[in-house]
Amino acid sequence: MMPTLAMVLILLVAMEVGVAQPTTKTTNISNTNTTPLKFFCGSNYAMSQTTFFGNLNSTFSQLRSHLSNPGVYYARAHGSENEDAVYGVAQCRNYLSSTECLACFDVAVSILQPCGLANGAHVFLDNCFLRFEDYDQFYDDPEGGSNVEVLELCGNESTSQPITAFNQAVQELLFDIGVATPRTSEFYIASTRQVVGANATIYAIAQCVENVSQTICKNCMTRAYNNLYKCLPSHEGRAINVACFMRYSEFPFFQNNQTVNFTPFLLSKGSSGKFGTTIGVSSSVGLVLLIVALFLWFRRWSKSKAVEKEFKGVRCYSYEDLKLATNNFSEEYLIGKGGFGEVFKAVVDNGIVVAVKKLRVGFRAKREFENEVNLNSNVRHRNLILQLGWCSDGAELLLVLEYMPQGSLDKFLWGEKKGTLNWKQRSDIILGIARGLVHLHEEFHFKIIHRDIKSSNILLDDDFQPKIADFGLARFHPEDQTHVSTGFAGTMGYTAPEYATRGRLSEKVDTYSFGIVALEVISGRSCSDVNYSGAQMEYLLDHAWQLYEKGMHIKMIDEAIDPNEYQEENVKKIIEIALMCTQLVSLRPTMSEIYLMLSSEPQLKQRQISRPTYNVDRRIHIVGS
Known part of the structure; x- marks a missing residue:
């Protein structure tokens, strides 16, 4: 039944395969994308090929039969003839017709075919989900008693709408449907929201596997929301897990008349007090009841406000x-x-x-x-x-x-993990830091200046994507220490001179620090380390400038990086951008300009770069040399 080649392949390929969804913008709602978002083949192989495939085909046939009924979007079935029992579950998005649901199911079955004798597999598509295992406990507990990672898949293009308004609309919509979905009977919501100030609509759905408990659905929705917001300002994004699915897009993928009114599911139960029915009682009893009613109302109000605060992410x-x-x-x-x-x-x-x-x-x-x-x-x-x-x-x-398990960037540059980052990872880290600072400076509804950008404040996720930490905390600095105290290792080397010496704060302070961090990422050296050169010692920024003046700045690159991994012109471009960041404040580019130069210009236009500014004269001559 199963081609021999397919069974051989499954023994050779990795056990888990993730495939990014194509991000072609489309308004064709009926279009069914057959590219899997992710699929997985288990490592528990069947004992009897004949028995296993008989049970598997029986399970698939039953699932398909259930889904062919109008209004049925979730189905369970099993084939347990002799050994190698197969338990299956399939779920379609509720905006599909029965025909569309079956079409997606058939695609899912074909995608899992190469799993061969693996008795355990699942596949995610935009319109449906299919899973089978050799045990039935996963019906009620898809994650096996632990919080399985929620995977976010982000579109590779930014929104065409005003970013601040778009981000706010998406966040609010995803938050609302994430809260409401576990409270619905079908664990499913599809909804839309207008982008304020723009002629645009956001489309989003949230869905949990129908058989799970409300608690499992709620926990999965929370993790899906917390992951999916990371996609912004991408024009679309998805969060997938064996227990739930969440998706948003600025282009329609369901009809406007297929939305679900979730407002009743957002209202706190018992939030309406009975204050008005209490006041008509006679004086002494009425006063007591009034006090009791006020107390109950205040307690409910306080609880409601606490819930509201938690729902806002705080x-x-x-x-x-x-x-x-x-x-x-x-x-x-x-x-x-x-x-x-x-x-x-x-x-x-x-x-x-x-x-x-x-x-x-x-x-x-x-x-x-x-x-x-x-x-x-x-x-x-x-x-x-x-x-x-x-x-x-x-x-x-x-x-x-x-929590970021990889820890901070400095550990990978000169700490215990020194030399383990390749050039692609380093250039992505530089670009990601720039993108985060653009958001703080220009895309949020008020400007946030970090004031303490340094390698130890850049954390890395499992994919080595950077995340800026400690933003917005500068004003909470200990009162008995200055912001540029040498008690903080390396901070003096990162801090812009106009801020360190004269207290002049602007977003260009972060620009300066970014330039220093970029030089550290390229060189693998700390800005506070010195390089001996003849009769003097040079700090990293001095060294970079000296090499640039001689046209030799490619020598800045960390020797641990394989020369075959990078193009010299690209490295030199990033070094030059970093040096631009350390000029006089009036000459420094903004972070949005830096991000544009890093991401879209193959090489810099000819522009003069002036000498960096320093906090102090740090060229230290060796006595007696």
Whole structure:
């Protein structure tokens, strides 16, 4: 039944295959894309080929029969003749007709055919999902008792709409449907939202596997939302998991009359008080009842506001919970130290791994803490660390952030993982940092200047994409230390001179720091290290400028990088952009200009680059040489 070649191939290929969805813009709603978003073949092979394929075909036949019924979008079936039982589940998006659902199911079956004798596989397409296993527990618990990673797939083009308004519309829509979906009977919502100030509509759906519990659906929706916002400002994005699916696009993929009114599912249960029915009672009894009613109303109102705050992304954690999750902030959970405090790894909310930053701040900063956290919690971008929550308990101020297992960039440049980044990863990191700073400076609804961009504040995800940490925290710096205190390793080398010496703050302060970090990424050297050259020592920026003046700046590149991985002109272009960032403030480009130069210009137009500015004269002559 199964071609021999296919069974041989499955033994040779990797066990998991992810395929990015094509991002061709289209308004053809009926178009069914047959490219899988992701598919997986398990490693548990059947014992009997004949029995297994008989059970598999029986399972597929039953699933197809169920889905052929009008209005049926979810089906379960099994074939258990003798050994090698096969349990299957299929689910279509509710905006499909029965014919379209069956067409997608047939494509899914064909995609899984090369899995051969693997008794366990699944495939995600835009319009449907198919899975089979040799056990039935996955019906009720698709993730097997643990939080399986939610994978986000982002479009490769930015939106054509005004970015700030587009991002806000998408975030609000995804948040609302993520909250409402677990409360619906079918675990499914399709909805739209207008982009403010533009003649544009956002289309989005959210769907959980129909048989799971409301808790599983809610947890999966939360993780899907937290991942999918990273795609912005891409024109489309998807979040996929064996328990749920979420998608948005600025182009329609379902009809306008197929939306679901989810407003009733957003209303808090019991939120309407009965204050008006209490007042008509006679004086003494009425006063007591009035007080009771006011108390109940206030408690409900407070609870409603707390829920509302959490839904906006600002989860308020209790200090005792965070203390317990970090074993009383013990050394074994410590993963980093910095100018703002210590960072601990913790597991919260039934298995979610997070980073808990314990801040050291003064009284003045503490008064501003909650407002600042509320503002920064709305900053969502693929190159910025996500703030999940916070805690304020007396003198204790803590932030709960997404956890980055790879750690900080500096470890890969001159730390224990030195020399492990290739040129593609390094150039992507430089571009990603620039993209994150553009969002802070220009795309958010108010300007955020980081003030402390440095390699230790750049964290890397599993794909080595950079995420800027500690943005918006500069005002919470310890009051007994200046922002450019040498107690913070390397900060003096990153800080723009006009800010360090005269306190002149603008977004160009971050531009200067970005230039320094870019030179570090290219060279694999810290800006505070010195290079001996004859009778003097040169810091990294000095060294880069000296080489540039001689037309030899390609020599800046880290020797650990394979010369076959890069084109010299591209490396020289990025070095020149980095040097532009360190000029006088009036000559520095903005981060949006830098991003454009990095991403779209094959080579720089001829433009003069002036000598970098420094905080102090750092050329140190060796005495007696």
